[in-house]
Amino acid sequence: MLFRYFERIIDIFRDAPGTEPPDKVFPFYFYYLRQVWPSFAALLLVGLIASLIEVSLFSFLSQIIDLTKETPTGSFFSAHAGELIWMAVVAMVLRPVFFGLNDLLVHQTLTPGMTSMVRWQNHKYVLKQSLNFFQSDFAGRIAQRIMQTGSSLRDSAVQTVDAIWHVAIYAASALFLFAEADWRLMIPLLIWIILYGLCLRYFVPRVKQRSVESSEARSKLMGYIVDGYTNISTLKLFAHSDLEQQYAREAITEQTHKTQLAGRLLTGMAFTITTLNGLLIVSTTGLALWLWTQSLITVGAIALATGLVIRIVNMSGWIMWVVNGIFENIGTVQDGLHTIARPLTVTDKQQAKPLKVDHGAIHFDHVQFNYGKEHAGKGAPVLPNLDLAIRSGEKIGLIGPSGAGKSTLVNLLLRLYDIDGGRILIDEQNIADVTQESLRAQIGMITQDTSLLHRSIRDNLLYGRPGATEEELLLAIRQARADEFIPQLYDSLGRTGLDAHVGERGVKLSGGQRQRIAIARVLLKNAPILILDEATSALDSEVEAAIQESFEDLMQGKTVIAIAHRLSTIVKMDRLIVLEKGQIVESGSHSELLQHNGLYARLWQHQTGGFVGVD
CATH class of the missing domain: 1.20.1560.10 (ABC transporter type 1, transmembrane domain)
Structure with a gap:
């Protein structure tokens, strides 16, 4: 005592x-x-x-x-x-x-x-x-x-x-x-x-x-x-x-x-x-x-x-x-x-309120951005003056060469950095005026380079929604086609299946397995805004085709932003946005952009004619 x-x-x-x-x-x-x-x-x-x-x-x-x-x-x-x-x-x-x-x-x-x-x-x-x-x-x-x-x-x-x-x-x-x-x-x-x-x-x-x-x-x-x-x-x-x-x-x-x-x-x-x-x-x-x-x-x-x-x-x-x-x-x-004791560079305002998403409309209102104040006046900004409105429930694809600003746009929407000028609105709410936690809670994201925590499969999945039931967890696993390999997993301490630990950054899993865990985690989160950054790039064609069906269910009723270098994965999006040097150079559906015969058409021809051999 x-x-x-x-x-x-x-x-x-x-x-x-x-x-x-x-x-x-x-x-x-x-x-x-x-x-x-x-x-x-x-x-x-x-x-x-x-x-x-x-x-x-x-x-x-x-x-x-x-x-x-x-x-x-x-x-x-x-x-x-x-x-x-x-x-x-x-x-x-x-x-x-x-x-x-x-x-x-x-x-x-x-x-x-x-x-x-x-x-x-x-x-x-x-x-x-x-x-x-x-x-x-x-x-x-x-x-x-x-x-x-x-x-x-x-x-x-x-x-x-x-x-x-x-x-x-x-x-x-x-x-x-x-x-x-x-x-x-x-x-x-x-x-x-x-x-x-x-x-x-x-x-x-x-x-x-x-x-x-x-x-x-x-x-x-x-x-x-x-x-x-x-x-x-x-x-x-x-x-x-x-x-x-x-x-x-x-x-x-x-x-x-x-x-x-x-x-x-x-x-x-x-x-x-x-x-x-x-x-x-x-x-x-x-x-x-x-x-x-x-x-x-x-x-x-x-x-x-x-x-x-x-x-x-x-x-x-x-x-x-x-x-x-x-x-x-x-x-x-x-x-x-x-x-x-370094000052925080991205902070919530004192009176910041939680973000409420009823529809999921997004507006990049004349956004200006460059990485770090040290770059001010040194070269062109990453986003000089971008204006993009995404309707509620609209599914858009972001396309462009490396350095065009695609990932930057996503990082700014998540408020991983603060913008230098303009506003970013979600359902008419400035994301600078809401709490960061509530903002990111309303956005689900699947990235190309998936890192997992050195914890169990279950813990990694429940990161998407800690309060999820066992039934919801298992449903997300099936939808992501992860039920094919999870039961066979084991670690050095004899833990198996959902209890097996994945190693630092998930190194004990293959790239495709990590990707399917990440997809299941976002399925479980079920946020109204969905970001896909080369989400199926680590999957083989057969698994990708199976998961695409789940994606169609997942995207129902959500506002979706998809980044893809492999253009065939986003041709069915409502609208494709082509970026170059931080500016929108083309916008429209797949067929409209092909008829326009601009940058998108050249990228499409380059991929289908030069690499994948598709007519």
């Missing part, structure tokens, strides 16, 4: 306090620490009491030595029973209680709870980033920064609390106890504190900078390795294992060199502090012995002074490594926030 109480103090799935994390280190820390401030306040208080108890043990040692000299052995326990009982209570009861509370707060509350909370909020925020964000970085590096930032932030914050109390309490208590014995005992410790502070002031900023560089190199190395694993089939297909090893070799060399540079500073700092510690022990012990020879302090004071400085020396070595750990973790956090 006690463990469970401390483990539930932090709500790891609480909402973040702001729209986006700060992009500076210390505001970034405060952003998360203020969410768990009661736990840190308790840790500070418990740490203070625990440190005072620890120092009191040295005072008890001094008192016991002096009491044994002053009291006859026969009456020692009776004369000092109250003091001895108190010392025992402090050592046997209070010390375990407060050190135990410190451990509970660190290991049961902050370590699991705060770490998971930071990771959850960062993951939730990063998922809102645009498609371009993920396409511009390594997936492995993004994931590593999400994972490392949470643990590094927690470690540095907890270690700072520990270091503050140990330094403050031990230094202040030692000075106080030395002053009680003889003020001259304070001199070596005061000089040591000044020199120790100057040492940290010199080394710590340099360690921090080297740690940031080492963390960046480590993230780069992780990105290279994960990128190679993710694209392992390409690596093996082109027989470039040596080339991939060279990439990794260069990244490992860079990361090792950066770590070695940081290590040089650590070794220099350790040597300097070890030398200072030796001077502190010799000077304090020598001074205490001299004062004792002058009858100015007691033997207990010698024991107190010697014991405390040895404890401070041991603590200083621990503080040195803690400070190094703190700034290494700060460096990791600083490296991570460059990824995590």
Whole structure:
């Protein structure tokens, strides 16, 4: 029950306090620490009491030595029973209680709870980033920064609390106890504190900078390795294992060199502090012995002074490594926030409402777009001024050479990017004014390059509609002709059929099998707007012909946009739109466009006469 109480103090799935994390280190820390401030306040208080108890043990040692000299052995326990009982209570009861509370707060509350909370909020925020964000970085590096930032932030914050109390309490208590014995005992410790502070002031900023560089190199190395694993089939297909090893070799060399540079500073700092510690022990012990020879302090004071400085020396070595750990973790956090704390480029408006689709009419109203502000003024825009109205329930095909703007049009309809000018309307609702989730929930899309989640077949299918019944699920599977292979699937853990896992991006399935799973998923979703981007390109002719029948049922009553390079798959569409350089150059039915004898007619002749051999 006690463990469970401390483990539930932090709500790891609480909402973040702001729209986006700060992009500076210390505001970034405060952003998360203020969410768990009661736990840190308790840790500070418990740490203070625990440190005072620890120092009191040295005072008890001094008192016991002096009491044994002053009291006859026969009456020692009776004369000092109250003091001895108190010392025992402090050592046997209070010390375990407060050190135990410190451990509970660190290991049961902050370590699991705060770490998971930071990771959850960062993951939730990063998922809102645009498609371009993920396409511009390594997936492995993004994931590593999400994972490392949470643990590094927690470690540095907890270690700072520990270091503050140990330094403050031990230094202040030692000075106080030395002053009680003889003020001259304070001199070596005061000089040591000044020199120790100057040492940290010199080394710590340099360690921090080297740690940031080492963390960046480590993230780069992780990105290279994960990128190679993710694209392992390409690596093996082109027989470039040596080339991939060279990439990794260069990244490992860079990361090792950066770590070695940081290590040089650590070794220099350790040597300097070890030398200072030796001077502190010799000077304090020598001074205490001299004062004792002058009858100015007691033997207990010698024991107190010697014991405390040895404890401070041991603590200083621990503080040195803690400070190094703190700034290494700060460096990791600083490296991570460059990824995590980027502003969202595609966001919902504050008063955004859910999209309501009654008819499915779409209007690209003089849309202007270019990928990224960095391209402004550099070459022609992808869509200079496109105006296209699609009626409710109309089925159109988008045709054109590569780079004509077909996929861009679809990406803008899904609001994966924000347009530079004009409007996109669905049933007279501007998609910029509705929530992204509700917009994409009303659109079903089947792409040419289908990626599946490394989960079970069932989980991948239910992504289309999580609340679907088993009957609806099985119907979608049959309609997509996926029932022919799903029962035969199995994975390395012995799971079969719908429970079999498909591997990363669905690599355990063939291209045609992945495509049929994707089709079944969209069938299950049953959205009023349907986008087909080379939806049957990975299927053999026999399966494609069978699925086309299901497509006709699927498209009934829906507004459909189909992109196809193989023109024979879209000839039955209500209207064909031919794009070139982001502009509509032709529009009409298949027969009308052939009679027009323009770009579409040339593409049709090229395919039927030159490749597929159809008259």
